[in-house]
Amino acid sequence: MISMVGKSIRRWWALFALPTCAAFAIGFVAPFVIGVYLSFTKFTTVTDAEWVGLSNYAGVFSDPEFIHALWMTVAFTVVTTIIINVAAFFVAYMFTKAMKGANLFRSVFFMPNLIGGIVLGYIWQLLLNGVLAHWGRSLTYSAVYGFWGMVILVCWQQIGYMMVIYIAGLQALPTDVMEAAAVDGANSRQTLFKVTIPLMMPSITVCSFLTVTNGFKLFDQNLALTNGAPSNMSEMLALNIYRTFYGRIGYEGVGQAKAVVFFIIVAVIAVIQNKLTTSKEVEA
Incomplete structure (x- = not known):
């Protein structure tokens, strides 16, 4: 009833x-549909769009800076996804054990996530350039320095956020399963890899999804830390699209086509990653 x-x-x-x-x-x-339509046109405003077919997409894949930014973004995403998730899980695992001041340390690790990306970029620019100055270098001297500078910045910012998700997952683990593993004589290493991690796959799925998408969408930290220097060699995909759309007159259609390609790449990779990690989830 x-x-x-x-x-x-x-x-x-x-x-x-x-x-x-x-x-x-x-x-x-509505903006997404309009954006897809504009990627097939040449325009300066929405009202003066002129249909040009696939020529904008041809311009996307013939742009060497876009291809370089794509591969750099892929490498950056792979590196940061691994480092962030491994470090966040390790920290969360430590903080779920009985230790003094655990709540304080959790707050300290989470605090960087509360700071805006632009502010973080300028702060770490000063810090890293101060270290590199001893060798007469700077973040803008080489794309390698810029790449690893962004890796350090993003990992420092996001580890605390992912740690919170992993802590929630660890605290929700069924105690009877953990006790059964201990009764069966499993040591701490066996329990971690054979019991804890398989049961933590839902949390790993969420955290890996967030780190993959955040890695591909990185913009403000890239803009503040290196601004693409030297010669756009440390430029990520989002910054490359921004420069194309707003920095090159007459290339608004190409910039919009890059945005559509960018969306498709991120969506496909996110779906594949989500399917792979979800398939490894087990029932508690």
Whole structure:
């Protein structure tokens, strides 16, 4: 028998769902559709778009700076995903053990995530250039320095956030399974790799998804830390798209086509990554 609350929900659900659906359509669906259309045109404003077909996409893949930014972004994402998740899991594992001041240390590790990317970029630019100055170098001297500078910055910023997710996952582990492993004589290493990590796969799925997408979407830290120097060699995909769209007159259509390609790449990689990690999840 349907309760009064259930009847009210069935009667008025559209009234409550409509504002959210309208906001989603106006704020995401409509701009996305318009953006895809503009990627096939030459334009300076939305009203003067002129259809040019696939020529913008030809310009995307013939741009050596875009290809370089793509491979640099892929390398950056792989490195940061591994470092962030391994370090965050290790820190979370340590903090779930009985230790004094664990809550304080958790707060300290999480605090970098509260600072904006632009601010972090300028702070780490000063710090890293101060270290490199001893060898007469700077972050903008070589793309290698810029690459590893961004790796250090992003890992420092995101480890604390992923740590919180892993702590929640570790605290939710079924105690009976852990106790059964101890009774069966499993040592700490066997318990970690044979029991804890397999049961932690839902948390690993979430954290790896976030780090992969964050790595590909990195923009503000890249802009503040190196600004693409030297000669756009430390430029990531998001910054390359921004420069194409706003920095090259007449290339707005190419910049929009790059944005569409960027969306497709991130979506495909995120779906594949999510499928791979989800397939390894086990039932508690």
